[in-house]
Amino acid sequence: MLALLLALCLLLSGCHGGVRRAAYTLPSDFDTSREYEITFWAKTESNVTQANIYRQAAEAFHAIYPNITVNIKFYTDYGRIYQDVITNITTDSTPNVCITYPDHIATYLTGDNCVVPLDALLTDPRYGLGGSEVRFDAPTADELIPEFLDECMLEGHYYAVPYMRSTEVCYVNRTYVEKLGYTLPEVLTWDFVWEVSEAALAKDESGNYIVNGQPTLIPFIYKSTDNMMIQYLQQQGAGYSTPVGEVLLFNDDARAFLKEIASHVQSGAFSTFKISSYPANWLNAGQCIFAVDSTAGSTWMGSDAPLIDIDEDKMVSFETAVMMVPQVDPANPQMISQGPSICVFNKQDPQEVLASWLFVQYLLSNETQIAYASTEGYVPVTTKAQNDPAYQDYLSRSGEDNDLHYAVKLDATRLLIQHTDDTFTTPVFNGSTSLRDAAGQMIEETAKGVRRKKVIDDAFIDDLYAKMVSLYRLEESLPGPLPAGSIALLSGLGVTWVGIGAYVLIDHIRTQKRSKNR
Amino acid sequence: MKKLLALLLALLMLGCCAFAEDASTGDSSGDSAGDSAGASSGESAGVPAVEAKSEGVMTYAEYAAAALDAEVVIECYVQATQSWWDNKITVYAADQEGAYFLYELACSQEDAAKLVPGAKIKVTGYKGAWADEVEVMDATFEFVEGGINYIAEPVDLTAVLGTDELINFQNQLAIFKGMTVKAIEFKNGEPGDDIYVTLTLGEAEYSFCVERYLTGPETEVYAAVSALQAGDVVDVTGFVYWYYGVNTHITAVAAAQ
Numbered sequence: 001m002l003a004l005l006l007a008l009c010l011l012l013s014g015c016h017g018g019v020r021r022a023a024y025t026l027p028s029d030f031d032t033s034r035e036y037e038i039t040f041w042a043k044t045e046s047n048v049t050q051a052n053i054y055r056q057a058a059e060a061f062h063a064i065y066p067n068i069t070v071n072i073k074f075y076t077d078y079g080r081i082y083q084d085v086i087t088n089i090t091t092d093s094t095p096n097v098c099i100t101y102p103d104h105i106a107t108y109l110t111g112d113n114c115v116v117p118l119d120a121l122l123t124d125p126r127y128g129l130g131g132s133e134v135r136f137d138a139p140t141a142d143e144l145i146p147e148f149l150d151e152c153m154l155e156g157h158y159y160a161v162p163y164m165r166s167t168e169v170c171y172v173n174r175t176y177v178e179k180l181g182y183t184l185p186e187v188l189t190w191d192f193v194w195e196v197s198e199a200a201l202a203k204d205e206s207g208n209y210i211v212n213g214q215p216t217l218i219p220f221i222y223k224s225t226d227n228m229m230i231q232y233l234q235q236q237g238a239g240y241s242t243p244v245g246e247v248l249l250f251n252d253d254a255r256a257f258l259k260e261i262a263s264h265v266q267s268g269a270f271s272t273f274k275i276s277s278y279p280a281n282w283l284n285a286g287q288c289i290f291a292v293d294s295t296a297g298s299t300w301m302g303s304d305a306p307l308i309d310i311d312e313d314k315m316v317s318f319e320t321a322v323m324m325v326p327q328v329d330p331a332n333p334q335m336i337s338q339g340p341s342i343c344v345f346n347k348q349d350p351q352e353v354l355a356s357w358l359f360v361q362y363l364l365s366n367e368t369q370i371a372y373a374s375t376e377g378y379v380p381v382t383t384k385a386q387n388d389p390a391y392q393d394y395l396s397r398s399g400e401d402n403d404l405h406y407a408v409k410l411d412a413t414r415l416l417i418q419h420t421d422d423t424f425t426t427p428v429f430n431g432s433t434s435l436r437d438a439a440g441q442m443i444e445e446t447a448k449g450v451r452r453k454k455v456i457d458d459a460f461i462d463d464l465y466a467k468m469v470s471l472y473r474l475e476e477s478l479p480g481p482l483p484a485g486s487i488a489l490l491s492g493l494g495v496t497w498v499g500i501g502a503y504v505l506i507d508h509i510r511t512q513k514r515s516k517n518r
Numbered sequence: 519m520k521k522l523l524a525l526l527l528a529l530l531m532l533g534c535c536a537f538a539e540d541a542s543t544g545d546s547s548g549d550s551a552g553d554s555a556g557a558s559s560g561e562s563a564g565v566p567a568v569e570a571k572s573e574g575v576m577t578y579a580e581y582a583a584a585a586l587d588a589e590v591v592i593e594c595y596v597q598a599t600q601s602w603w604d605n606k607i608t609v610y611a612a613d614q615e616g617a618y619f620l621y622e623l624a625c626s627q628e629d630a631a632k633l634v635p636g637a638k639i640k641v642t643g644y645k646g647a648w649a650d651e652v653e654v655m656d657a658t659f660e661f662v663e664g665g666i667n668y669i670a671e672p673v674d675l676t677a678v679l680g681t682d683e684l685i686n687f688q689n690q691l692a693i694f695k696g697m698t699v700k701a702i703e704f705k706n707g708e709p710g711d712d713i714y715v716t717l718t719l720g721e722a723e724y725s726f727c728v729e730r731y732l733t734g735p736e737t738e739v740y741a742a743v744s745a746l747q748a749g750d751v752v753d754v755t756g757f758v759y760w761y762y763g764v765n766t767h768i769t770a771v772a773a774a775q
Contacts, residue, residue: 044706051706074706083604277649281762310762448656451587452644 021113026120027350030127036068036355038096041084043075043340045296045376047307053371061362064135068355078104078340082433089114094345096356102152102425103433105159105343110430116344117157121357129361138361139382148381151425152341162381163363164373165339166296167416167423168227168325171279171408173289175318176200176211187330188323190232193220193290194260197269200289212286212316220270221279223293226440227325227336232257234336234424235328240439245429247477249439250465255458258446262456265447274444275451281309286316292325294338295377295412304402322411324419337423339378370394374404377412379420386417434472442468568614569593569665575640578615590645590654594618595668596637597691598757598769600731602630608731609633610689610757610767611641612670617689619653619759621646629661638665651760652688672755680722684764692758692766694719696774699750702743710735713743715768717754726754729767742771 040058044050051074058070073095075081082104088094089111100108108115122141126133130140148162170188177184180199185192197219200211209217222228229249233240236257239248264270273279279291280300291301299307302320327333342363344356362368369385372378374394380386395414399407416423426432445464449456469475571577575593576584584590594611601607607630609620620641625633633639643657672693678684679694697717705711713728733739746752755770 046705048705048707051708055707074711076705076711080603275646275648281649448587448644452589453587 021346021348023113024116024346024353025350026124026127027354030133030354030358031351032065032067034067034351036352038068038070038352038356038359040070040072040097040359041075041081041095041099042072043078043081043099046076047299047375049375050372053368053375056371057362057368058359060367061136061359064362065355065358068359070359075099082107096345096347096352097360098343098345099163099340100160100343101338101433102154102160102341102428103436105152105341106154106428106430106432108343109154109159113346115159116346116353116357117159118152118161118344118357119158121344122158122161127354127357129364134358134361136362136365139364139366139384143382143384144364145381145383145386145420147337147420147423151337151428154428160341160343161360161364163340163342164296164369164378165337165381165416166294166376166378167335167337167419168224168231168292169295169298169335169377169412169415170323170325171283171291171293171298171301172321172323173283173286173318174321176286176289179211184321184323185330187333188290188326189330190260190326190328193326194264194269197264197290198267201268211289214285214287216287218268218271218276218282218288220264220290221272221276221282221288221292222270222443223273223279223291223297224440225272225274225443226436227338228292229254229257229439229443230426230436231325231334231336232328235332235334241427241429241432241435241477243427243429245427245431245477246479247435247474248479249435249442250469250478254442255461258442258461258464259456261443262446262450265450270447272444272447275447278309280305283320284308284316285310285314286318290326295416296339298322298377298409298412299375299406302406302408304406305408306403306406320408322408322415324415324422333419333422335419335423337420337425339381366390373413377409377416379413379416431474431477434474435477438468438472438474441471572640572662578613581618581645582616584645586645586647586652588645589642591640591642592618592654593638593640593662593665594620595665595670596633596635596639597670598635598732599630599633600729601734602627603731607633609639610691610732611639612668612690614668614670617670617687617691617757619651619689619757620657620659621648621653621655624658632661636667636669638662638668649761650763675758676719679719679724679764684758685760687758688760690758691755691769693753693755694724694766695753697724697752697754699746699748699752701748702746704744709740709744713740715743715746717752724764724766725761726756726766726768727759727761729759732757732767733769739768739770743768746771 042054054072058072062069078101085094085098085108105115122129125131130138148165152158152160152162172184174184177196180196182196200217200219202210204210208215230240233253236253238253239251241247261270279288279293280297282288283291283301284305299305303315303317324333325335342360344353344360347353364382366385366388369380369382370388370391373380385391395410397405398410399405442464446456449460454460571593575591581590581592594613596609597612598610599607602625605624605626606622607625608622611618611620639659640662641654641657641659643654646653646655670691672691674695675684675687675692676695697719700716700718700723703714712730715726717724717726728740728743751774753772753774754768756766756768759765759767
């Protein structure tokens with residue numbers, strides 16, 4: 001009977017399409033007599049150097065393990081990877097290794113044993129991190145920075161390892177701030193940024209902005225508005241979600257923040273990437289003063305940026321300051337920790353999975369970590385790489401050139417290293433991706449609402465909240481009484497377990513009676 | 519007794535789960551209402567008839583004159599689409615007076631399959647500009663039954679290239695003749711993603727792009743552009759897209775005639 005119940009539980013808990021697969025078990029030995037071809041879905045920031053580092057990693061790994069060939073598919077958008085993985089779970093054609101975010105893995109886990117839990121793999125003495133059978137100098141589990149690794153824990157298991165870490169920073173045109181009569185504080189506050197942004201809107205008689213002498217200026221542009229809302233709420237001590245996925249986002253602090261944002265969209269002081277395009281392009285053209293973007297976008301920022309996306313004749317000369325994102329309380333700064341992680345997908349052949357895991361370890365080796373981190377304002381995720389003399393030398397040479405040692409990039413990198421303790425992450429659960437999307441979309445809708453001549457009042461925000469709940473299917477995650485379906489399910493499970501317990505007890509008593517009767 | 523108890527418990531669980539499933543799915547209606555066959559049997563050859571706009575629909579001139587962020591309602595004909603994704607599709611559209619870029623139209627996968635060249639649609643959205651590309655954003659659409667099936671012929675804009683007049687042809691299908699290839703660059707350094715193409719005409723350089731979501735690696739044009747060599751002289755057809763200046767999305771390339 002217990003077997004029957006177990007089978008029913010498995011059937012009913014069901015996977016979201018795809019092939020049902022047994023949990024992964026690490027083989028006792030890696031079979032090197034066989035050939036393996038594994039696929040790796042990677043993400044680059046439209047940066048050929050990053051793509052080349054991945055290629056070099058695959059080639060170097062192949063040189064060490066000639067029986068493993070890594071085929072790379074490049075993406076420039078995490079969202080596309082996410083959607084493609086979901087599609088491929090249903091057709092059992094996931095990649096072997098994938099760059100991802102923990103939020104996304106939470107959804108992948110709805111597949112049946114689809115993602116390999118890495119707990120055993122991390123610490124296996126032979127094939128684990130830096131294990132005795134690993135043919136290259138991989139980091140040990142102790143050398144993975146614990147805060148970064150912890151971000152990859154879901155439901156009590158490590159389903160990924162961190163690959164790179166970054167945060168958001170504010171790239172500031174210090175020249176214009178000072179021209180406006182302000183001095184940059186040690187830590188930016190929201191109040192300061194709003195005040196300077198409004199002050200920058202003064203125009204001359206010909207209609208040009210006084211600060212830049214141009215007809216165009218958006219003083220404050222934010223790239224990722226989901227991060228904007230999340231960080232503000234965190235700094236404010238307001239709700240976003242509980243660790244188990246209860247949604248707290250639709251609160252009065254968020255409401256007040258949206259109204260504040262609306263007032264600055266109205267004046268022309270603020271816009272977003274989705275509405276106005278890349279903050280870097282506006283900053284570099286002297287048409288933006290505060291550009292918030294990832295440290296992983298630092299090579300696009302500033303007058304001497306090695307990567308540019310606008311005509312050179314539109315570039316303006318100014319001094320760039322790299323600062324923490326605006327804060328509510330400068331004495332207690334808080335900023336998001338983000339950046340790609342790596343997960344391994346389960347396959348029919350455990351040897352193929354082991355081959356994939358070995359490649360993942362190569363991505364964590366100093367060779368890959370230091371090379372990739374140096375392409376942007378990324379930080380390596382191992383102490384082994386961070387303490388490597390080559391990496392320390394790299395950090396110490398800020399500004400020596402405008403390429404590898406570009407000062408803005410290294411300032412952004414150092415900022416994260418110095419403030420790792422001030423970073424936070426949001427809870428990960430099935431649906432956390434949707435919640436994040438909703439957080440950003442609320443700002444986008446508010447900004448668009450202003451531009452489309454709508455009144456941003458409580459009624460607008462009430463409608464917006466309802467729209468977000470519906471659009472991102474957050475109804476079941478809102479605080480309040482459990483839905484009827486959940487109550488029924490939990491009650492049924494409770495009754496079932498009571499029944500199982502009663503059966504075991506009765507059976508036990510009968511057995512005892514029979515024994516006594518013998 | 520054992521069998522009976524097992525059956526009862528299993529049925530109880532089954533019932534609970536089924537009820538929970540019912541209660542949690544709520545409204546998941548999915549299908550969009552009013553979908554109909556898109557393109558009708560009109561004729562695209564020769565000079566196409568110009569259809570009058572329906573009640574409440576802007577002419578192209580009215581659309582062009584509308585302010586940014588204004589709500590717009592247009593009728594147009596699909597010329598090409600980027601790949602459908604996440605219930606959105608980006609459409610290159612036109613009528614006989616001008617062209618439109620419909621960015622990420624809300625669209626089911628089923629409807630996306632009907633957005634074939636020539637299909638007539640009515641679009642309601644907002645006019646926006648992103649990196650100087652004027653577009654319709656946050657839009658919904660419906661198919662218009664009974665209209666003609668219009669596919670624009672490329673307009674020769676070679677003489678207009680490099681002039682302020684070019685912006686007036688934004689989003690139209692155009693041909694640029696006698697262009698010399700200066701450089702071909704694959705995003706990420708290898709075929710698979712966008713191709714950035716630098717062409718010259720006289721002393722001036724112009725940026726073109728093979729947009730992978732419009733014409734991906736499996737298409738003829740992707741292969742043809744991939745094979746171009748510096749110095750080749752070509753006629754290039756594409757949609758006059760803008761990204762901080764003209765950045766035409768290539769749909770065809772051929773040796774210069």
